[in-house]
Amino acid sequence: MFSLTGLPLRVIAVVLAVGAFAATMWLWPRLAGAGWRAWLGRLSAFLGTQLAVLAALGLVANAYFGFYSTWGDLLGTGGGPGMVVDHQPAGKALSVTGQQKVYSSQGSAPDRSGSIEQVRIQGESTGLIGSPAYVYLPPQYFQPGYAHARFPMMLVLSGYPGSAEKLISLLEYPASTLKAIQAGQMPPTVLLMMRPTVDSNRDTECMDIPGGPQVETFFTKDVPQAMASRYRVLDRADARAAVGDSTGGYCALKFALRKPDSYRSAISLSGYYSTSNDPTTGDLFGGKPALKRENDLLWRLKNLPPEPVSLLLATSLDEKNYPATQKMIAAFRAPTQLSTITLDTGGHNFRTWTREIPPALEWLGKRLAPPQQPGGAGPGAGPTTAPPVPGAS
Known part of the structure; x- marks a missing residue:
């Protein structure tokens, strides 16, 4: 699994965010219309892009500020009391x-x-x-x-x-x-x-x-x-x-x-x-x-x-x-x-x-x-x- 603070994960997240944005721009004219399928498509594209961008920003900010070092720290599953x-x-x-x-x-x-x-x-x-x-x-x-x-x-x-x-x-x-x-x-x-x-x-x-x-x-x-x-x-x-x-x-x-x-x-x-x-x-x-x-x-x-x-x-x-x-x-x-x-x-x-x-x-x-x-x-x-x-x- 990729390290939470590692560069590879941040690069992948940024690439996915840029790709999601580009895909949304390309698909948006095709999703025009008043039917429920068009509405669902636009909503999915919008939410998918937002989530991808937020995930990329979150990973970059976490790596810079050091909020969470591992997946266990993020999920609250790792580490016992200190000594x-x-x-x-x-x-x-x-x-x-x-x-x-x-x-x-x-x-x-x-x-x-x-x-x-x-x-x-x-x-x-x-x-x-x-x-x-x-x-x-x-x-x-x-x-x-x-x-x-x-x-x-x-x-x-x-x-x-x-x-x-x-x-x-x-x-x-x-x-x-x-x-x-x-x-x-x-x-x-x-x-x-x-x-x-x-x-x-x-x-x-x-x-x-x-x-x-x-x-x-x-x-x-x-x-x-x-x-x-x-x-x-x-x-x-x-x-x-x-x-x-x-x-x-x-x-x-x-x-x-x-x-x-x-x-x-x-x-x-x-x-x-x-x-x-x-x-x-x-x-x-x-x-x-x-x-x-x-x-x-x-x-x-x-x-x-x-x-x-x-x-x-x-x-x-x-x-x-x-x-x-x-x-x-x-x-x-x-x-x-x-x-x-x-x-x-x-x-x-x-x-x-x-x-x-x-x-x-x-x-x-x-x-x-x-x-x-x-x-x-x-x-x-x-x-x-x-x-x-x-x-x-």
Whole structure:
């Protein structure tokens, strides 16, 4: 069978599309008439040409953007969960952590399955207003034993243009987090799910743009402050992680490497490691080459003092970011910790990321600080009367 991303299949599809168009033009005068056979002929020619052209365009776009790498990825029939590999500086692997499937029954009560609230965050220092976002509060947030406990927080970012709703409906972050908590793979954690876009629909690449929106400051300063004041979350870097796919993955890594006092762990699913100006971004750097370089994550690993952060990079052997990921592995130095998930086949799509999220959450669970009661006591040590749950704007 032809490879889904191979040149032969694209050539055949384009030839068939051109042939279908030419055949339609040649047959159209012969299909004139008012009878049902003429109507059926015209309809078949029209639909056949449209389908052939759409198939050719779809194959060309898929090969360029890497949405699906194999027929199994496209049909949803291939590939299991990913596996995490921890690396030493100079690229030596330390260990491999497998992923087990977790099954659980979820009740509708918040103290059994948690709760999702819609919010909108306004930055106190930047004045920026984030796009509509969602907060997932785990079941423990509502349980008497955790009544006064503060929880770790995970910022989850979509790609660009992306949709915060898809983080719930397609990538199933709340459901996967609940399974990981129930399996003891990660501590009870509050999720904040949102788009990386806060300035209209501009792709800011999560940067503090000279003379423009200060998006990095919004996510690394305003968002943690807003969450700590609104919800019972720990206001500490080791209790915060940033996670994202594509553009969101680049942002997550950048937050950890550039602002380790804000996020101590980061997970990138199919993320890239540098950015440039394009029609969706406008001028990101204000004509300053140094600013572009400082937002190049590979350059930072090679040239700046290493930060005490933990990074997880997810890729596939046939994905565009795979060569750059290998360079990231070779470049990092202690005390930075770097791990990877490498699938045999995948692509820039939701199915690939759903295979990577469960093992990524298990990896993160070993790095996030657990919930704490006032005075530093562990969960379960506080009063048994739960205060009202903070509301959402």
